[in-house]
Amino acid sequence: MSRDAEQVNRRLLRARDTMDRHYAEPLDVASVAAVAFMSKAHFIREFRRVFGETPHRYLQRRRVERAMFLLRTTDAPIVEICFAVGFTSVGTFGRTFTEVVGSSPSRYRAAADGAIEPNSGSFIMRWGRPSTFGEAPRGPDS
Structure with missing residues (x-):
């Protein structure tokens, strides 16, 4: 795995952990994407690629x-x-x-x-x- 891919995966895990901790709070994809330092569209694509479902569905x-x-x-x-x-x-x-x-x-x-x-x-x-x-x-x- 390349260093860049590893960094993306870490940022996605950080965003998913944020959703796990704050699931009961109002969350939108844009704010969770900001945790991963990604644009909303890129975050949705990468999250689905790595975890197999969209952030909203997760x-x-x-x-x-x-x-x-x-x-x-x-x-x-x-x-x-x-x-x-x-x-x-x-x-x-x-x-x-x-x-x-x-x-x-x-x-x-x-x-x-x-x-x-x-x-x-x-x-x-x-x-x-x-x-x-x-x-x-x-x-x-x-």
């Missing part, structure tokens, strides 16, 4: 992952969880959650009720993590 998936955890472990209302993980619209939250997970937030919570929570880093936790959009199977209730 951030949405990160927010959905956190919502999944909160739905399994708390009794907080779904609307409260929506805003706690950084979504600004309940409709967008529900649509994005269903697209990533394959069920609505309320159905996910009902299905997870009483399920044993895996230990951090376990195979089950990694297996259950949504990795890309559109991979959740569509059922008859979709």
Whole structure:
């Protein structure tokens, strides 16, 4: 790997780490691109090349992952969880959650009720993590 490619990768990792730490805050691609010292368009291209998805999609998936955890472990209302993980619209939250997970937030919570929570880093936790959009199977209730 060339020195320039390594430097680009480091800047992209720094930007992704920023999204991971501040996922619940209002983030736009331009501000995250600034963390990587790149223009918005170049950042989107490079992020997709390195991580396999756009920065916006990554951030949405990160927010959905956190919502999944909160739905399994708390009794907080779904609307409260929506805003706690950084979504600004309940409709967008529900649509994005269903697209990533394959069920609505309320159905996910009902299905997870009483399920044993895996230990951090376990195979089950990694297996259950949504990795890309559109991979959740569509059922008859979709």
